[in-house]
Amino acid sequence: MKAKFEELATLYRDALLEDVMPFWERHSVDWEEGGYFSCLDREGNVYDTDKFMWLQARQVWTFAMLYNRWEQRESWLEIAANGARFLLEHGIDEGGNWYFSLNREGRPLIQPYNIFSDCFAAMAFSQYALATGDERSKEVALRTYENIWRRKDNPKGQYSKVFPGTRPLKTLAIPMILANLTLEMAWMLPDDMLEGSVEASLQEVMTLFLDAERGLLYENVAPDGGHVDCFEGRLINPGHGIEAMWFIMDIARRRGDQPLVHRAVDVVLNTLDWAWDEEYGGIYYFMDALGRPPLQLEWDQKLWWVHLETLVALAMGYRLTGREACWEWYQRVHEYAWPRFSDPTYGEWFGYLNRRGEVYLNLKGGKWKGCFHVPRALYLCYEQFDGLGKSGNGE
Amino acid sequence: MKAKFEELATLYRDALLEDVMPFWERHSVDWEEGGYFSCLDREGNVYDTDKFMWLQARQVWTFAMLYNRWEQRESWLEIAANGARFLLEHGIDEGGNWYFSLNREGRPLIQPYNIFSDCFAAMAFSQYALATGDERSKEVALRTYENIWRRKDNPKGQYSKVFPGTRPLKTLAIPMILANLTLEMAWMLPDDMLEGSVEASLQEVMTLFLDAERGLLYENVAPDGGHVDCFEGRLINPGHGIEAMWFIMDIARRRGDQPLVHRAVDVVLNTLDWAWDEEYGGIYYFMDALGRPPLQLEWDQKLWWVHLETLVALAMGYRLTGREACWEWYQRVHEYAWPRFSDPTYGEWFGYLNRRGEVYLNLKGGKWKGCFHVPRALYLCYEQFDGLGKSGNGE
Numbered sequence: 001m002k003a004k005f006e007e008l009a010t011l012y013r014d015a016l017l018e019d020v021m022p023f024w025e026r027h028s029v030d031w032e033e034g035g036y037f038s039c040l041d042r043e044g045n046v047y048d049t050d051k052f053m054w055l056q057a058r059q060v061w062t063f064a065m066l067y068n069r070w071e072q073r074e075s076w077l078e079i080a081a082n083g084a085r086f087l088l089e090h091g092i093d094e095g096g097n098w099y100f101s102l103n104r105e106g107r108p109l110i111q112p113y114n115i116f117s118d119c120f121a122a123m124a125f126s127q128y129a130l131a132t133g134d135e136r137s138k139e140v141a142l143r144t145y146e147n148i149w150r151r152k153d154n155p156k157g158q159y160s161k162v163f164p165g166t167r168p169l170k171t172l173a174i175p176m177i178l179a180n181l182t183l184e185m186a187w188m189l190p191d192d193m194l195e196g197s198v199e200a201s202l203q204e205v206m207t208l209f210l211d212a213e214r215g216l217l218y219e220n221v222a223p224d225g226g227h228v229d230c231f232e233g234r235l236i237n238p239g240h241g242i243e244a245m246w247f248i249m250d251i252a253r254r255r256g257d258q259p260l261v262h263r264a265v266d267v268v269l270n271t272l273d274w275a276w277d278e279e280y281g282g283i284y285y286f287m288d289a290l291g292r293p294p295l296q297l298e299w300d301q302k303l304w305w306v307h308l309e310t311l312v313a314l315a316m317g318y319r320l321t322g323r324e325a326c327w328e329w330y331q332r333v334h335e336y337a338w339p340r341f342s343d344p345t346y347g348e349w350f351g352y353l354n355r356r357g358e359v360y361l362n363l364k365g366g367k368w369k370g371c372f373h374v375p376r377a378l379y380l381c382y383e384q385f386d387g388l389g390k391s392g393n394g395e
Numbered sequence: 396m397k398a399k400f401e402e403l404a405t406l407y408r409d410a411l412l413e414d415v416m417p418f419w420e421r422h423s424v425d426w427e428e429g430g431y432f433s434c435l436d437r438e439g440n441v442y443d444t445d446k447f448m449w450l451q452a453r454q455v456w457t458f459a460m461l462y463n464r465w466e467q468r469e470s471w472l473e474i475a476a477n478g479a480r481f482l483l484e485h486g487i488d489e490g491g492n493w494y495f496s497l498n499r500e501g502r503p504l505i506q507p508y509n510i511f512s513d514c515f516a517a518m519a520f521s522q523y524a525l526a527t528g529d530e531r532s533k534e535v536a537l538r539t540y541e542n543i544w545r546r547k548d549n550p551k552g553q554y555s556k557v558f559p560g561t562r563p564l565k566t567l568a569i570p571m572i573l574a575n576l577t578l579e580m581a582w583m584l585p586d587d588m589l590e591g592s593v594e595a596s597l598q599e600v601m602t603l604f605l606d607a608e609r610g611l612l613y614e615n616v617a618p619d620g621g622h623v624d625c626f627e628g629r630l631i632n633p634g635h636g637i638e639a640m641w642f643i644m645d646i647a648r649r650r651g652d653q654p655l656v657h658r659a660v661d662v663v664l665n666t667l668d669w670a671w672d673e674e675y676g677g678i679y680y681f682m683d684a685l686g687r688p689p690l691q692l693e694w695d696q697k698l699w700w701v702h703l704e705t706l707v708a709l710a711m712g713y714r715l716t717g718r719e720a721c722w723e724w725y726q727r728v729h730e731y732a733w734p735r736f737s738d739p740t741y742g743e744w745f746g747y748l749n750r751r752g753e754v755y756l757n758l759k760g761g762k763w764k765g766c767f768h769v770p771r772a773l774y775l776c777y778e779q780f781d782g783l784g785k786s787g788n789g790e
Contacts, residue, residue, distance in 0.1 A: 047687045048624075109562055230445055
């Protein structure tokens with residue numbers, strides 16, 4: 001097995017350093033106006049110049065993270081700086097909230113109607129501050145983090161279309177992203193804030209959103225964790241649930257809480273059993289918990305990030321527990337995903353396959369796909385297999 | 396040809412009266428709480444009880460319209476009344492705006508974040524007032540109509556996420572729906588208001604949104620009608636454009652403006668040439684005007700309303716102009732749509748086919764599909780072929 005793990009570590013390292021990062025370095029940096037182009041076609045040509053803040057911030061994070069964790073390449077830091085400058089100059093409104101999108105020159109297009117831009121901005125400036133020691137970046141990360149906690153119970157504010165009181169719902173995305181963000185910012189947060197935030201997010205995810213009997217995470221639940229029989233209340237996003245579970249494994253590993261690791265692994269395996277397309281392979285994008293027609297017309301498509309986050313969760317679960325089911329599922333998902341999503345001809349991964357696993361949109365980046373899930377997952381999978389190759393799994 | 400037209404008129408009449416309307420009469424009426432269930436599976440079983448105001452209002456309209464135009468069946472009027480009562484009792488907020496959705500009992504779920512609920516409510520109460528002579532319904536229709544005109548330049552109000560000024564866009568849906576709504580309400584509007592509104596909508600659609608060179612309608616344009624190179628600005632919704640064109644033919648026919656009829660027919664034919672899937676047949680749901688990757692992941696699906704509105708536009712265009720291309724395209728779309736969408740086993744039409752024309756979601760109603768496009772199109776196609784059978788086409 002050692003050789004197999006080493007081979008996988010090499011695959012992930014080479015893909016990260018020789019294929020994926022060069023793709024973004026070559027095609028996505030807007031040296032003229034600052035920031036990045038995220039709308040890139042198969043070959044890397046820019047087909048739209050709008051700047052979506054999720055992706056701008058995530059790309060700063062990716063380049064700064066690799067600078068911090070892989071090696072201190074000046075060219076990576078320059079690319080991170082090109083995005084950080086653009087974000088600082090144009091990204092924040094008067095109330096300290098991060099816009100959703102800007103035009104190429106940085107003029108605001110879409111208001112800060114939710115807190116996800118802020119979450120990714122905080123991640124970005126935390127990594128960037130770590131890379132540069134820049135005090136202003138650290139302050140921006142902290143101020144944004146505090147603002148997220150202030151807004152988190154009403155993240156959409158005036159933009160929320162929900163009539164208050166009739167059907168209160170909590171959404172998985174919030175505690176899930178806070179769990180990950182808090183760990184990202186651990187180096188700069190006071191200990192009590194860090195522990196309190198991680199614990200709160202963990203409890204919400206593992207008690208409110210997890211249906212312990214079914215072993216599935218629901219996207220939206222009543223404030224007491226109950227299921228609500230409506231479209232939102234029946235929605236399962238398998239990739240989201242699986243991604244949340246590696247965030248939880250990450251927390252559990254730091255705490256040395258092996259039973260929690262196992263519980264997270266159980267959910268991953270269970271979600272895969274339930275959400276795997278037995279006919280064509282791959283993981284469905286959206287499902288209805290009761291098998292009723294989902295609202296999302298793209299429900300049966302196979303998305304890059306779903307499969308990458310699953311590879312991370314399985315590799316991490318295997319490394320931390322040695323459970324054979326993780327390894328079996330890892331291989332199955334690997335065999336499905338690599339030949340279909342990766343594009344060695346032009347670099348990076350395709351984002352969207354149809355149910356049959358054929359490339360549906362051959363873009364490499366767009367409004368929702370940028371320089372983030374692919375490199376992060378390649379890096380994390382490398383880390384798991386490198387660890388497995390060196391020392392075997394954690395059991 | 397006469398026999399062919401008569402055969403088609405019979406097909407549409409039978410489908411309307413013996414298949415589609417009985418489906419909604421049997422399965423959708425909520426006699427207990429008022430209003431209608433729109434979420435019906437293939438057989439007509441209710442799978443969700445939320446009440447989406449577009450569909451509630453459209454169903455009132457459909458039953459009242461058939462009562463007014465087909466025959467004065469008491470059972471139809473009772474079903475319309477069951478929806479109208481529910482809407483009046485629960486549908487309007489304190490500012491006179493119509494909610495987007497209610498729960499089964501009528502408590503508001505989603506705020507009036509746009510004016511489309513209001514447009515369909517005005518249509519509904521106009522037809523219902525015509526059917527019943529009820530003064531309150533007439534008042535509600537008029538008050539709603541005035542409110543729509545007041546809100547139309549900022550239809551989303553506080554819910555608009557667009558940052559003002561950077562990239563102003565106008566959207567086709569507004570003038571298009573106003574053109575249709577104004578004709579619907581012609582019987583109760585003062586002459587100058589009627590003429591002014593129709594003329595304004597017509598001008599917007601045919602000058603701002605129509606790209607005369609390409610013969611295509613754009614979903615979103617700059618205030619001067621210019622194209623904007625962004626996702627929204629490149630968006631074409633072929634079914635929407637074709638539906639708008641039969642609204643325009645309807646206006647042109649009333650005015651006796653035969654050149655305008657021909658211009659509208661040109662756009663229909665041109666849109667079909669451009670948006671027809673030559674590989675699998677059917678009309679795409681969304682396209683990018685420049686052939687770039689569309690944002691809508693469902694872009695290649697084949698939707699019921701797109702094909703029904705196209706059948707209406709082609710039958711109407713053929714009746715009004717006698718142009719052979721209308722008849723040829725009519726037959727092509729008919730041969731595609733009828734065998735795939737209609738479900739003689741359980742009644743009504745399927746709503747969503749995948750690109751290959753296979754049933755994708757086998758529901759008969761949902762959040763966006765209710766008792767509207769199918770019966771309206773069947774009625775209008777019946778009317779065209781009945782007219783053609785009696786007197787030939789208008790040329």
